Amino acid sequence: MRRSPPFTVFKRACYLVLTLIVCSAERGLAQPAASNAAIIEQGEYLARAGDCIACHTAPGGKLFAGGRPMPTPFGTLYSSNITPSPDTGIGKWSADAFYATMHTGRLPDGGLLYPAMPFGAYTKVTRADSDAIFFYLRSVAPVEAANKPHDLRFPYNNRSLILGWRTLFFTEGEYKPDAMKSTEWNRGAYLVQGLGHCAMCHSAINALGGSSESKAFQGGLIPMQHWYAPSLTSNKEAGLGDWSLADISDYLRSGVSHRGAVYGPMAEVVYNSLQYMTDGDTLAMSVYLKSLAEGSPPDPPASTVPGAESSLLMSLGKTVYDAQCASCHGAQGRGMTPQYPPLAGNQSIQMESAVNPIRMVLNGGYPPGTAANPMPHGMPPFAQFLSDDQVAAVVTYIRLAWGNRGTAVSAGQANELRSALLN
Template sequence: MTRSGLIWSILAALGVGGAAFAFAIAWRPAIAEIDPPKPQSFDADLVKRGRVLASIGNCNDCHTVRGGKNYAGGLPVPTPFGTVFSSNITPDPETGIGRWPEAAFRRAMRSGVARNGAHLYPTFPYDHFTNVSDEDDRALYAFLMTREPVHAPARPNQLSFPLDQRMVIAGWKLLFLRRGTYQPDSSKSAEWNRGAYLVEGLAHCGACHTPRNALGAERISAAFAGGDVDNWQAYPINAASPAPVPWTAEALYAYLRDGFHPDHGTARGPMAQVVSNLASVPAGDVRAIAIYMADVLGPPTPDRKREGELALAQATKPTPSAPQAEAGGAAIYHAACATCHESGRQPPYGGINLGLSTVVTSPDPRNLANIVLSGIRSVEGERSPIMPGFAPSMSDEQIVTLLTYLRTRFSSQPAWTDLAKLVREARRTQTVFLQTSAGPNSAPVDAKQRGVP
């Protein structure tokens, strides 16, 4: 054999071997179908427990299109790589998980692999769900298999090649998926460990509150340092928290339970959905989450304590007269905002004190822009905060002027930059999100109807 022939033979062998290795890594066997189990075959207490766990995991908000059937999927999840649509997890035998045995459900939770062996995109946070116990997986399975079956075929994902090939996800898992259940810390209390198990597992708080690397995986070294979700910022919930007043376990518990705390404001955006679900969760679980997260945040330093005391003192002072350069923003504020936000009444009868609001002191103005544009709609049957959205009545220029004034008046932080571009993008993104999240067969929804995206 000639030298060139030998080289080509070696390259061919390496190519075949590499392809075989890649296939061995990526291939997962299908798990045999079952006949859909009857709802009454599941223990009622197990189903009840599964309902609580589904609320902790926020399953309904990720797997339900706005105005659609519960758990029928189709909700768009925007990523830097394209849009992935959530799947139908009702017990429909054709388009849902009705023919999945419990073993297939557990594999999806632990390894991100569907019953048919296909790799699931990590927008389904199995990198957290791998920490969920067998007992809790069983309860979740029982709950989902007793829901109303909905025939809802999967919406095609909008991803470019090669990311539209699910086998690629096998490589991502090799790099970033760490399988294994949560191990308790014997040096901590039972409450702390319960909170850690929920936060690091089913509640998957880090999926939103941790920044991601170029390949879309959480940066473990920057856990809870803040992230991006649907054009909202999930604030840092570690020592880098921008909250004007330092968080405590008691404040976290009240905020997670009620969606509001007088020293921290109101839960909005995706966090409002989390709080809504936690309202149906046993108080002990919510308190455990608060205790664990308070430990992650850590005790405030003396400087942070002084900053918090100063913020509380400043928040009680009346609004001073604005300099001429800020007169435009002050006029808009007094006409549109001050009546509620300086009333001294707590929500829902008054607005929060903006001097204590993280949306004003945060380095990122997106959340404040989103709230001003879309407002806060009331929750049916609950005493909840409400605020009109100003997207229909204010121009982008007016909103920029208002945001600039709020930053100057209610914080000591540096001025935001590129506000005009950000407001334009926030208005555009809001419109696109409302259109895509309504589902393929839903009537159009505008920002004024919907309130908060």
């Protein structure tokens, strides 16, 4: 039965009034009402995309109560309380203030944020997404926990120095879609450049603690952590030009793939953030990341290890490999994917920096436990059992065997990484 026109008009009017009420409630920034459940849920999703929890929740601590120490070359920073506690958190903030902080790196009182907070990336986040995150943060349990003062050495304890840093390294502005690219690509770019703040690790950090936009995603050693965040633009590192979209998506979401497994600091990113992304967003990021890979860069410089020593390392390395590694990674380095990654043809093994393969041999590790791979297989630590010479030998072997094009590493390099911070 067709309803009469007056009823339809009345219904539309009701909807309009309802919509206006909902909108005005949002604009008025009152306490999030039940009708805002969807926004809060979206905010939670976006907060995961931004991996807020990784820094703003201390290990074993309360959600978003801050206090996590973050060692930097300049001293130790402590993350802040972003729960809705009025006195110690952001309970008195407005959505405007929250957006302004995310967008400009300035606190509501005018203070400047240290760039450990990735506002250089978050500035690309839209107002709508920022508001959703804000409403979500307003919905979590308030925790009374005062922010811990940072412990920075002179002269880095002078916040006005951040002005100089901002001039050099910070460009304010929301993400501008590229009309020449697909919607999917733009969504991926927005997530990777913005909330994902991938460039924070995957770009070289210079002595001033900054990274230039022109070198974004070109890789670099992560200060303090002694892991190398490989270039996302070079197919000889973590460039994904010759990966399938399915493998990239698997890697991001489950932590393992047929091409490689997640390890080191990236495990944290997948554990806290990427595993929660929707299939659509994961695919969008994969599309964008794959497009970042450029043509072949120049070959890595020749090894500093003399040829004779390199031959010895290869021969000892094969002995170590066959005894210790081949049972999982295979005599030909093909792995047992996705649980045990292949080493033959694996960019992560061959890239110029040998830091990561050396550390994997020393420290072993599990990929993150994710919804798609809740009980990952892992690799034993070998630091206790292999000498520096043996570590150098086996890493040299996997970097050069089976057509791999890496360079030899020395016992000295292996030894240096024994003292790297573990977590």
